[in-house]
Amino acid sequence: MAATYTEADVFPLTRLCSLVDRRERVEAGDPEVFAASSVDGEVTVVRGFDGDGEIRQLEDRFGISPLARRRLQWEVAQAERSPSAKRGPAEVRKLRAV
Numbered sequence: 001m002a003a004t005y006t007e008a009d010v011f012p013l014t015r016l017c018s019l020v021d022r023r024e025r026v027e028a029g030d031p032e033v034f035a036a037s038s039v040d041g042e043v044t045v046v047r048g049f050d051g052d053g054e055i056r057q058l059e060d061r062f063g064i065s066p067l068a069r070r071r072l073q074w075e076v077a078q079a080e081r082s083p084s085a086k087r088g089p090a091e092v093r094k095l096r097a098v
Contacts, residue, residue, distance in 0.1 A: 001063060001074070009062070016058040019051045 005013065026049040062067040069076065 001069075001076070004074070005062070012058060015063060016055065019055050019058070023049045023051060023055070031097070
């Protein structure tokens, strides 16, 4: 996927990484990521994260999720297994309903 990105994609991808990092830090309770605003001399501390919509849009734009890759008509090549990693017929695991 990285081969399809261009220099113009660097800033939005950096923004995506920053948003994901901020969300994780807010969820972990990091006091440095809380925003404070002042209205009429009163300080209000915002402790939540409201960037999930932006994260979702950026993930869709860059094909991060399987659905986004399908929409972009991207095909991810599967890595070939080495001959020693291939399973024989007796070694294939199957799921059975009981």
